Each structure stands twice: as C-alpha cells, then as structure tokens.
Amino acid sequence: MGNKLKAVVVGAVLGVAGAAFAQGTPTTPAAPKADAKAPAKAAAGKAAATAGKTEVTWWGHAAFVVKTPGGATIAIDPWFTNPKAPQGATWPEAVDAILVSHGHFDHVGETKALAQKTSAKVYGSFELVNLLGLPEAQGMGANAGGTFTVKDATIHLVEAVHSSSYQADPKGASQYAGAPLGFVIEIANGPTLYHAGDTGAFSSMALIAEQFKPTVALLPIGGHFTMDPAQASVAAKLLKVKTVVPMHYGTFPALAGTPDALTTELKKTRAATKVLALEPGKATAL
C-alpha cells in the first residue's frame, strides 16, 4: 500500500489513534495487561483446556495465534491493533515464533514489541528480518524453500504473489524487504495450516498442495491488494483443502470480499471445501 493511500484508507477507518499508528507515531501498542478478567483471556484459558487440539485464534485482518498440542505458540502477521482486533484482548504471554509474511505495516504490525516481550524468534524474508533490527538470536531471516521446526510444528516458507517493502519511519522511504512469503505449518497430530499472506491466486498453489497437503487454508478474500472471493475459490481448488478460513477482509472499505461471497463462489465450483469464518478473539479448535 502506498503511503498516501495508506494514510487515506487507514486514517479514515481508524480515526486519530489508528492514523497515528499508520503514520508511525511511536505507539505504545496495547501493552499486555495482567487483567485476568479480560474476556478474551478467559476464552483462551477455557480453550486451552482442550487437550490435544490445535487452537487457532484470529485477531482480525491477517493476524492469527496458533497453539499446538505440543505447546508451541505461533503468532502470524501480528497486527494486534487492527480495527477488527478483539476488544480488550490480551496478548499471548508466551510466544515461540512470530511469522511475518512481508513488510507492509498491516502485517509487520506489533512484531517488534511482541518479540521483545516474549523473546520469540521472528521468521520472515532475510531482507525484512534484517530491517526489523532484532537481537541476533531472534532474527530468523530466510526465504521460500526454508523449513524450520518449532516444538511440534514444522514451518515451511513458500511463495506469495505480492510485493514487500518496509518503512521503519512511515514518513521516510520504503525499503526493499525481500520477497513476500506464505507459510505452511505442519502440526504433529494436528492439521496442516497454510497461511497465504497477501497474495493473488497462483498456479504453484498446486505445488504447495502436492508437497505439503494442507488441510486448512487461511486465505485473503478482501480483493484490491489480494485475491477476492472468486479467486480464493480457485485457490482453494488448487490447494485441495477441506477448509478455508477467510482473512484480510472488512478491515478497510477497500477490502470488500466477504465469507458469504466465498461460500457462493465455492458452491459454483461444486467444491466440498467449507468456509470457516472465525470471530476475532475466539479460540477455535481445529
């Protein structure tokens, strides 16, 4: 997203605080509060009792927190202050890995603050991770083709068709941030998740299916910067997934695709794929 468009789109939607964020005013991201009464925390605690399950919590936009049966907590594109983020939710206390698909502000989000708080390792493109200026032990710069193990999760970095730049100072120039990425997360005794990042549909999704056999795809459906519902239905077919979790919609007016539209498109293809529209902040067992 260009600077100007970003300011217009985000500023219009987020109001003063959000615009300040979009423009890079040093934010104090909703620092993790020790508020045991926060509803999201209570919900997460309850869901955590579901032993042996993989839990996925959508934080709105492209942000997710995945908890595996083996105790790994993985945050993906943690823009925890997005307009659809669950109100009053507390950040995860412990995070093993943060996956960042590309350098745009709505995906890097609060990566640095979360990494600082939890000492999590940050996985993303080599160039982006360098630009983030993390402590050496936490920066896991890599590229498509890379595979990493985090407890019982095996994470593969895969391609995405998009762009990637990073602005450390949003009033300054955009810096090249390497190639955009998607992530396949194979969870022992659990599902194989595919988080597509920001992307259009591309034929190599069939290769992702062949190599990793994902069962659940987290796909952008908003359009404008990514796939829309019609294209996401084509992607689901290439990926041969049973379930699609829609993301990257509704955050701004430009991201107009809806889960209902995706369901309609999938019906047209007579695919058996189900749409699982998550509610922000609610942990869902997969």
Ligand SMILES: [Zn+2]
């Ligand atoms: Zn993007």
